[in-house]
Amino acid sequence: MEAASAKFAESGYHRTPMSRIAEDVGLTQGGLMHHFPSKQHLLIAVAERRLLNTARWWEELGEDLDGLEAFREIVRSTERLLAEPGLIELFVVVSAQAADADSPAKHLYAEWYERAIAGVESRLVQAAAAGHLKSGRDYRAIAEECIAVSDGLQLQWVISDGKLDLVGRVRAFAERLAEDLSVDTAHRA
Numbered sequence: 001m002e003a004a005s006a007k008f009a010e011s012g013y014h015r016t017p018m019s020r021i022a023e024d025v026g027l028t029q030g031g032l033m034h035h036f037p038s039k040q041h042l043l044i045a046v047a048e049r050r051l052l053n054t055a056r057w058w059e060e061l062g063e064d065l066d067g068l069e070a071f072r073e074i075v076r077s078t079e080r081l082l083a084e085p086g087l088i089e090l091f092v093v094v095s096a097q098a099a100d101a102d103s104p105a106k107h108l109y110a111e112w113y114e115r116a117i118a119g120v121e122s123r124l125v126q127a128a129a130a131g132h133l134k135s136g137r138d139y140r141a142i143a144e145e146c147i148a149v150s151d152g153l154q155l156q157w158v159i160s161d162g163k164l165d166l167v168g169r170v171r172a173f174a175e176r177l178a179e180d181l182s183v184d185t186a187h188r189a
Contacts, residue, residue: 004046009084013043013093040097044104047094050087051112055119068132068182070123071174074146078170081154085162092158095151117143124181133181142177149173
């Protein structure tokens with residue numbers, strides 16, 4: 001998994017042959033295929049690992065955020081993702097496969113989205129309850145929008161061959177949200 005993640009991060013999914021991953025871990029290609037019957041199986045496993053790592057970033061934040069910290073974390077998460085550009089490509093490839101009801105990616109991404117949205121929503125609701133963010137907002141919908149913007153911009157970044165300012169666009173979005181939702185509009189994301 002580590003070797004595949006590193007190769008996918010370095011070269012991208014489509015430019016990384018199974019034989020190279022097998023060689024890096026001291027296996028034959030047949031030996032690697034014993035564990036992962038196809039490159040798609042390996043792709044799904046690496047994607048799951050990336051999603052779990054991203055979830056851990058958020059869980060490590062703790063629950064006591066001032067509201068604006070959640071928006072800052074969206075930007076920091078994007079910076080961490082951009083450090084492994086091949087994994088952004090992998091995320092986009094697997095997300096397209098998740099549209100197929102028979103793909104194992106469908107279940108993986110459905111769980112991921114529910115977990116990610118609930119996590120962002122929880123932090124925003126807590127910040128509103130503490131008086132840092134405005135009350136009476138649909139924080140579930142706002143969390144869904146945060147995830148949609150992040151994922152949509154990752155797709156655009158891949159399509160533009162990395163020319164899109166991914167972090168800058170996410171930062172601008174987070175700042176607009178922070179300005180709209182913050183009780184104290186003097187702070188920025």
